[in-house]
Amino acid sequence: MRVINTKELIPVVNDLVKKACIDLDDNLMNALKQSILLEESELGKEVLETLIENANSAREKQVACCQDTGIAVVYLEIGQEVSWEGANLTDMINEGVRQGYGEGYLRNSVVGDPILRENTKDNTPAVIHTNIVEGSEVKITVMPKGAGSENMGRASVLKPADGVEGVLNYVIETVENAGGKACPPLIVGVGLGGTMEKSTLLAKEALKRPIGDRNPISHIAALEEELLQRINDLGIGPIGIGGRVTALDVHIETFPCHIASLPIAVNLQCHANRHASKVI
Amino acid sequence: MKFKIGDVLELFGDVYTARDAAHKRFVETIAKGEALPIDLKDATIFYAGPCPPKPGEVIGPIGPTTSTRMDPYVEPLIQQGMTAMIGKGERQDYVAELCKKHNVVYLLGIGGAAALYAENIKSVENIAYDDLGTESVKKLRVEGLKVIVGIDTKGNVLHKEGKEKFKR
Numbered sequence: 001m002r003v004i005n006t007k008e009l010i011p012v013v014n015d016l017v018k019k020a021c022i023d024l025d026d027n028l029m030n031a032l033k034q035s036i037l038l039e040e041s042e043l044g045k046e047v048l049e050t051l052i053e054n055a056n057s058a059r060e061k062q063v064a065c066c067q068d069t070g071i072a073v074v075y076l077e078i079g080q081e082v083s084w085e086g087a088n089l090t091d092m093i094n095e096g097v098r099q100g101y102g103e104g105y106l107r108n109s110v111v112g113d114p115i116l117r118e119n120t121k122d123n124t125p126a127v128i129h130t131n132i133v134e135g136s137e138v139k140i141t142v143m144p145k146g147a148g149s150e151n152m153g154r155a156s157v158l159k160p161a162d163g164v165e166g167v168l169n170y171v172i173e174t175v176e177n178a179g180g181k182a183c184p185p186l187i188v189g190v191g192l193g194g195t196m197e198k199s200t201l202l203a204k205e206a207l208k209r210p211i212g213d214r215n216p217i218s219h220i221a222a223l224e225e226e227l228l229q230r231i232n233d234l235g236i237g238p239i240g241i242g243g244r245v246t247a248l249d250v251h252i253e254t255f256p257c258h259i260a261s262l263p264i265a266v267n268l269q270c271h272a273n274r275h276a277s278k279v280i
Numbered sequence: 281m282k283f284k285i286g287d288v289l290e291l292f293g294d295v296y297t298a299r300d301a302a303h304k305r306f307v308e309t310i311a312k313g314e315a316l317p318i319d320l321k322d323a324t325i326f327y328a329g330p331c332p333p334k335p336g337e338v339i340g341p342i343g344p345t346t347s348t349r350m351d352p353y354v355e356p357l358i359q360q361g362m363t364a365m366i367g368k369g370e371r372q373d374y375v376a377e378l379c380k381k382h383n384v385v386y387l388l389g390i391g392g393a394a395a396l397y398a399e400n401i402k403s404v405e406n407i408a409y410d411d412l413g414t415e416s417v418k419k420l421r422v423e424g425l426k427v428i429v430g431i432d433t434k435g436n437v438l439h440k441e442g443k444e445k446f447k448r
Binding site: 179 | 286288301328329330331332333334340341342343345346348368369370388390391392393394395396398399412413414415426428430438439441442443444445446447448
């Protein structure tokens, strides 16, 4: 059994918050560069070039690449050989979030009560997802999620008879309805199966997969390819003003489900696809 | 105004930031018959809430937020004299009608180009609602802020025409 003091999480989360909000990773930068070659709209190309220039400028100046530095979604994949000691783990993660948003001059975008809507002024609390895995390590991933794209996601439970066509139509309708509001080019995360809440978790997890990687299940990979093609045929384009590149990729994650249901969730990610991870 | 959809403009002059919470207060103030904290005559409203500035900087990263959330507030603000809005994304059809009727334009900022936009802002003055944090009303002096005309004064909508052109 490996014992970790929860306090060790504070500097890790602090660093990951800043890294995610400031440095867009090479996987995304390469995808944006490639997308310029595919873009047919001159204005669309200009927008994509501006986004690349912006990302480089943010890295150079060490400031946030987008002003919506999101609500912090924090994933902990905890090895089952790990035992925790020290203060409350949730509090330590939130302390890391508090420090990271403060030190990084990142925007505080969280309200404490969804009805009363008073800003918490330190971007806490984070949305925390934990998962127990094999081993004696802990993988921490911070994914700041902006509202422009998050607001346009959808979830539903389809009927098994809706089948593949039902799934394709649901995803395409979601992207079409989002239009320019979700800040395309997008990464489209789809969760398929499980239960209502499981599908939404899968949809967000799908956004962590590198752009260009396919689901290992061949018929699901084929669905990803078909969706990417059909989404880019919509004509929405960069920031929604018309063009070829509406999505950089589509990622589907699946889970077994009940004989009577076909849960589906679509989580849209704007072009500022921010996430950073560390293993301790 | 002579601009048409798809035109790329560089803005010079003063704009005011206001987003969800500030708009709500604006219309509540108007409804009570009280004076607004800013004169909206010929004003440009930028739907934006910046990051805090680093020491020595004028402003932190700043960019447009999704405009359609402010759609219900467009008409009362036009009645107060607002002539331009900067934001991102599609709006309800009635906003294009209002632009046409009242000679108003909707300009698109490039969502996510916030580090670059911060360089185009030369001064910031806190005007009202400081308790709202990033959502407070600020007067920004902008120089060379790049925007694209999204809805022109004829009521043409770039999102609609652009999408139609590239649909297959």
